[in-house]
Amino acid sequence: MPLSAQAVPGRVDAVTADQTGRTATVGLVRLTVRAPHRQLDLALPADVPLAALLPALLRLAGAELADEGERHGGWLLRRTAGEALSPASTLAAQGVRDGALLHLVPAGLRWPAPESDDVAEVIADAARRQGPDWDGTRTRTWCRIAASGLLAVPLLVLAHRGVTPTALPYLLLAAAAALTVGGTVAARAHGDAGPGAVLAGWALPYAFLGAALALGADNAVGPLPLLGWLGAPQLLVGGVAAAVAAVAGLAGAAAGPRSGVAGLTAGVGAGLAGAAGYQGAATSVAAVLLAVAVCGVGLLPLLAIRLGRLPLPPPAGPADGAVADGAPDPAAVGGAVARTAALLTGMLAGHALLCTAAAAVLVAAGGPAARALVAVAGVALLLRARLFAAAGQRVPVLVAGLAALAAAALAVAGAAGTRGLAGLTVVAVLAALGVAVAGGVYAVRPASPYLGRLADLLDTASLVAVVPLACAVLDLYARVRNLAG
Numbered sequence: 001m002p003l004s005a006q007a008v009p010g011r012v013d014a015v016t017a018d019q020t021g022r023t024a025t026v027g028l029v030r031l032t033v034r035a036p037h038r039q040l041d042l043a044l045p046a047d048v049p050l051a052a053l054l055p056a057l058l059r060l061a062g063a064e065l066a067d068e069g070e071r072h073g074g075w076l077l078r079r080t081a082g083e084a085l086s087p088a089s090t091l092a093a094q095g096v097r098d099g100a101l102l103h104l105v106p107a108g109l110r111w112p113a114p115e116s117d118d119v120a121e122v123i124a125d126a127a128r129r130q131g132p133d134w135d136g137t138r139t140r141t142w143c144r145i146a147a148s149g150l151l152a153v154p155l156l157v158l159a160h161r162g163v164t165p166t167a168l169p170y171l172l173l174a175a176a177a178a179l180t181v182g183g184t185v186a187a188r189a190h191g192d193a194g195p196g197a198v199l200a201g202w203a204l205p206y207a208f209l210g211a212a213l214a215l216g217a218d219n220a221v222g223p224l225p226l227l228g229w230l231g232a233p234q235l236l237v238g239g240v241a242a243a244v245a246a247v248a249g250l251a252g253a254a255a256g257p258r259s260g261v262a263g264l265t266a267g268v269g270a271g272l273a274g275a276a277g278y279q280g281a282a283t284s285v286a287a288v289l290l291a292v293a294v295c296g297v298g299l300l301p302l303l304a305i306r307l308g309r310l311p312l313p314p315p316a317g318p319a320d321g322a323v324a325d326g327a328p329d330p331a332a333v334g335g336a337v338a339r340t341a342a343l344l345t346g347m348l349a350g351h352a353l354l355c356t357a358a359a360a361v362l363v364a365a366g367g368p369a370a371r372a373l374v375a376v377a378g379v380a381l382l383l384r385a386r387l388f389a390a391a392g393q394r395v396p397v398l399v400a401g402l403a404a405l406a407a408a409a410l411a412v413a414g415a416a417g418t419r420g421l422a423g424l425t426v427v428a429v430l431a432a433l434g435v436a437v438a439g440g441v442y443a444v445r446p447a448s449p450y451l452g453r454l455a456d457l458l459d460t461a462s463l464v465a466v467v468p469l470a471c472a473v474l475d476l477y478a479r480v481r482n483l484a485g
């Protein structure tokens with residue numbers, strides 16, 4: 001959002017677009033910023049994190065300030081009393097009001113706190129610096145966490161037990177329907193999408209477990225030790241039920257686009273895997289699913305762009321430089337961008353869940369080739385995460401890669417002897433030290449081009465290796481040798 005460097009009389013508002021494309025009015029704060037070489041009278045958005053405003057502030061305060069900040073650790077905004085404003089928070093959340101005076105100073109500048117002869121005031125000020133106070137936002141967050149914990153307990157118990165009375169699966173399906181309806185009411189009647197998304201999100205595992213258990217779980221047919229009752233029929237029916245619950249949540253505006261699309265992606269993937277399980281072994285289905293998911297993760301942004309109806313830039317104009325008629329509508333484009341980003345985040349979350357489940361099946365029921373496939377797939381996912389710049393989109397891919405590597409390491413540790421465990425421990429400690437040091441170094445400066453090129457080569461090599469390893473898990477090489485005589 002652009003900054004206004006002019007005094008604006010009266011109430012100042014800015015028009016933005018929310019995730020649904022509707023316009024919303026955001027208030028601006030009129031304040032004064034004293035920079036090292038000039039003083040700025042600005043109107044800044046009150047509900048935008050300060051970190052997003054600092055680059056524009058530095059450009060207005062002087063072109064040379066950005067380079068100076070690299071030498072002394074960056075810039076901070078402080079009040080006259082010396083209190084530093086948090087870059088991660090907004091001006092409104094930090095109590096900055098119209099007429100405030102802020103100072104743009106180096107981050108490492110020692111700003112002594114004001115002295116006071118009132119002991120109570122000194123104690124209160126020191127207590128405030130220990131951390132933020134409890135507020136309504138934290139109340140809502142912890143209430144949602146408590147609700148999630150209450151809903152998770154029966155799911156975990158029933159999923160581990162498997163064998164249930166006849167009426168209990170239908171009770172789970174009824175609970176899924178009630179959670180979807182309750183989430184819809186909470187989202188529509190109270191205008192708060194948070195509780196609705198939590199309730200509708202928990203309707204998905206309730207629908208999956210209820211439909212899967214309704215088929216009966218008397219025989220241990222599944223590949224997972226803790227979920228031995230979960231076979232191909234249960235996976236197929238449960239995946240379809242979860243997908244239906246996700247669609248219902250999206251239609252009722254209860255489930256957020258991220259959680260709803262994630263549930264739909266995971267449900268469709270589980271249903272397809274269950275259908276394929278009728279014709280092949282569980283490890284074969286998991287190998288194909290993991291290989292397709294790893295190699296196809298780069299196609300998800302294109303699919304999200306299509307489904308989100310994101311307008312693409314027009315083709316190049318004629319040689320005479322004529323400009324196409326009609327400027328794009330900022331509100332419509334902003335809504336399309338938000339919709340596409342939410343779709344992509346949900347797809348990646350469902351993709352991560354499918355990859356984690358496939359890796360668990362492979363390490364539980366597969367041999368050395370399956371473990372190698374899981375390890376290589378984990379490395380490929382960690383490297384593929386570089387394709388996504390947004391944190392909400394990169395995190396699911398990183399989690400899937402780390403989960404695959406952890407599953408492969410646990411499988412190797414379980415089959416290794418004493419020397420193998422010692423070697424695995426040494427490798428884990430060295431890897432942890434390297435990751436910790438790299439995180440500290442590359443958090444403050446970008447990686448070298450040579451390291452980026454090495455990551456590109458390793459990314460390509462890991463993707464190429466996924467398909468041959470999947471063929472080894474499918475035992476295709478032995479079949480070809482048998483055909484050749």
